[in-house]
Amino acid sequence: MSGFLKQLENEVSSEWETIKSGLFWNIMREEGFNTELYKLLMLQIFHYTKHNAINQAVATYKINHTEVPLLRFCFKHALEELGHENMVVRDLDSIGLYSPEDLASGALPATQALVGYLYHVALELGGLARLGYSYWAESSYGHLAEMTDHMKDDLNLKDNNMTFFVAHSAIDEKHSAEVNDAIEKNVKTDTQKKIVIDVARTTLYMTGVMFNNVAEVYLVNKKKKAVSA
Ligand SMILES: [Fe+2]
Numbered sequence: 141m142s143g144f145l146k147q148l149e150n151e152v153s154s155e156w157e158t159i160k161s162g163l164f165w166n167i168m169r170e171e172g173f174n175t176e177l178y179k180l181l182m183l184q185i186f187h188y189t190k191h192n193a194i195n196q197a198v199a200t201y202k203i204n205h206t207e208v209p210l211l212r213f214c215f216k217h218a219l220e221e222l223g224h225e226n227m228v229v230r231d232l233d234s235i236g237l238y239s240p241e242d243l244a245s246g247a248l249p250a251t252q253a254l255v256g257y258l259y260h261v262a263l264e265l266g267g268l269a270r271l272g273y274s275y276w277a278e279s280s281y282g283h284l285a286e287m288t289d290h291m292k293d294d295l296n297l298k299d300n301n302m303t304f305f306v307a308h309s310a311i312d313e314k315h316s317a318e319v320n321d322a323i324e325k326n327v328k329t330d331t332q333k334k335i336v337i338d339v340a341r342t343t344l345y346m347t348g349v350m351f352n353n354v355a356e357v358y359l360v361n362k363k364k365k366a367v368s369a
């Protein structure tokens with residue numbers, strides 16, 4: 141692992157620590173998952189994941205046509221992310237938690253902000269900068285293990301109820317190696333390194349805000365239920 145990848149991993153790890161001291165993580169540690177918290181989170185994951193293939197393809201717009209290896213990485217990776225949001229639908233449906241109108245409930249403000257920022261990265265900063273997002277997203281399963289263990293234990297889920305986190309992680313192991321390779325080959329200057337770190341930190345920070353937004357909605361719904369009970 142190069143010095144830069146180590147630096148990137150340190151930045152990402154410290155951002156994960158912040159997420160794990162936030163509202164969502166606290167609720168999960170105290171209460172575990174019930175179907176309501178799980179469904180709220182999975183629907184937000186659906187709402188950002190449905191944009192990933194598209195904003196990865198959009199990120200080629202700023203890349204010069206002579207940068208063939210980076211362009212090839214972006215096009216190939218975009219194609220390989222296509223439809224991954226359907227794993228969320230399949231997982232919810234497999235335990236009877238899905239109905240088509242759920243998707244119309246839309247993305248929470250924090251999810252919309254994350255998606256909007258990712259299109260800004262793609263359109264304004266380009267494919268090299270977006271590697272900062274891919275870096276942590278493709279290798280997030282270790283950091284998410286506490287959460288996915290909770291899901292499995294609290295809701296009694298099997299691997300085939302958790303394809304987004306289980307089958308997906310096998311695909312993403314390969315993606316992560318390809319992202320690391322693309323970073324090592326393309327991120328050379330201090331300016332490029334700074335922008336990749338900035339995008340990694342900002343996208344992960346905003347993902348943490350999304351987790352906490354889910355927790356806020358969960359608490360509001362819980363309070364409403366308690367009042368009407
Ligand atoms: Fe994916």
Ligand SMILES: [Fe+2]
Nearest residue numbers: 278311312315
């Ligand atoms: Fe992936």
